[in-house]
Amino acid sequence: xxxxxxxxxxxxxxxxxxxxxxxxxxxxxxxxxxxxxxxxxxxxxxxxxxxxxxxxxxxxxxxxxxxxxxxxxxxxxxxxxxxxxxxxxxxxxxxxxxxxxxxxxxxxxxxxxxxxxxxxxxxxxxxxxxxxxxxxxxxxxxxxxxxxxxxxxxxxxxxxxxxxxxxxxxxxxxxxxxxxxxxxxxxxxxxxxxxxxxxxxxxxxxxxxxxxxxxxxxxxxxxxxxxxxxxxxxxxxxxxxxxxxxxxxxxxxxxxxxxx
Amino acid sequence: xxxxxxxxxxxxxxxxxxxxxxxxxxxxxxxxxxxxxxxxxxxxxxxxxxxxxxxxxxxxxxxxxxxxxxxxxxxxxx
Numbered sequence: 001x002x003x004x005x006x007x008x009x010x011x012x013x014x015x016x017x018x019x020x021x022x023x024x025x026x027x028x029x030x031x032x033x034x035x036x037x038x039x040x041x042x043x044x045x046x047x048x049x050x051x052x053x054x055x056x057x058x059x060x061x062x063x064x065x066x067x068x069x070x071x072x073x074x075x076x077x078x079x080x081x082x083x084x085x086x087x088x089x090x091x092x093x094x095x096x097x098x099x100x101x102x103x104x105x106x107x108x109x110x111x112x113x114x115x116x117x118x119x120x121x122x123x124x125x126x127x128x129x130x131x132x133x134x135x136x137x138x139x140x141x142x143x144x145x146x147x148x149x150x151x152x153x154x155x156x157x158x159x160x161x162x163x164x165x166x167x168x169x170x171x172x173x174x175x176x177x178x179x180x181x182x183x184x185x186x187x188x189x190x191x192x193x194x195x196x197x198x199x200x201x202x203x204x205x206x207x208x209x210x211x212x213x214x215x216x217x218x219x220x221x222x223x224x225x226x227x228x229x230x231x232x233x234x235x236x237x238x239x240x241x242x243x244x245x246x247x248x249x250x251x252x253x254x255x256x257x258x259x260x
Numbered sequence: 261x262x263x264x265x266x267x268x269x270x271x272x273x274x275x276x277x278x279x280x281x282x283x284x285x286x287x288x289x290x291x292x293x294x295x296x297x298x299x300x301x302x303x304x305x306x307x308x309x310x311x312x313x314x315x316x317x318x319x320x321x322x323x324x325x326x327x328x329x330x331x332x333x334x335x336x337x338x
Contacts, residue, residue, distance in 0.1 A: 087311060189329060190325070193328060242314065246311055
């Protein structure tokens with residue numbers, strides 16, 4: 001389907017907007033196996049390196065009056081720590097390193113994906129689904145270890161009338177198992193949609209300039225649209241990392257305090 | 261011929277799935293608008309509720325994302 005846009009003589013887009021999400025081997029051509037180094041590997045490694053660089057550089061001096069880098073690190077640390085404490089409670093601070101890791105990885109992957117020619121690793125459902133499944137399994141295991149069978153009280157809404165409770169229990173169970181789906185697709189979908197929109201406008205600009213004379217009007221407009229959507233994407237990159245993290249905290253709160 | 265009709269159906273379905281985005285837009289607008297209305301009445305309490313605002317927006321938006329997913333499935337998986 002994607003190749004149809006490249007048909008000879010047909011007035012189509014110069015490149016397909018979904019082409020940017022293709023996983024390709026880094027060296028040479030050929031099939032992608034389990035151990036093939038791909039562009040996903042590269043950009044994930046860059047994400048991890050960027051996080052390590054920021055954290056090591058920021059905390060190496062440990063000055064009383066923080067440098068700029070140290071301020072950024074302290075800001076991020078305090079932000080997430082406060083969020084975990086406020087949303088999930090004090091006893092959830094055991095999970096703070098895990099939540100901080102999730103937040104930093106998603107934030108840096110989103111921001112690095114905004115670089116031109118970069119690959120957005122978080123735009124693949126395979127990547128976000130693994131993170132969401134880890135959160136889901138953690139929450140379920142923690143809930144059952146802490147409360148045993150009492151964790152099932154999460155599905156039994158005791159404040160509702162007795163006749164309604166079985167129906168509500170069914171809805172609660174369904175919504176519990178849909179969590180990893182919506183958790184992962186929200187992040188991947190947002191990143192994918194935003195980047196695809198940028199690419200659609202990027203493909204508009206030269207196409208109309210070549211085929212007709214009205215390019216003088218449309219090309220500057222699409223370039224303006226790219227800049228505007230790009231600015232919005234910077235905001236979305238942060239907000240989606242924040243939303244993923246805060247939902248992790250909300251789910252964790254359910255596991256630690258399952259009462260309704 | 262049959263394949264063309266199937267593909268036409270997939271494309272029409274993908275377009276119809278985009279209507280879900282309107283629902284998500286109404287939901288997110290409702291959440292944000294009501295938050296703003298409440299925040300302007302009591303600005304001192306607003307700062308503590310931004311986390312709730314984002315959780316509400318995320319839940320409202322999730323269903324719009326599902327419609328986007330249906331559109332993607334119709335375009336690339338059917």
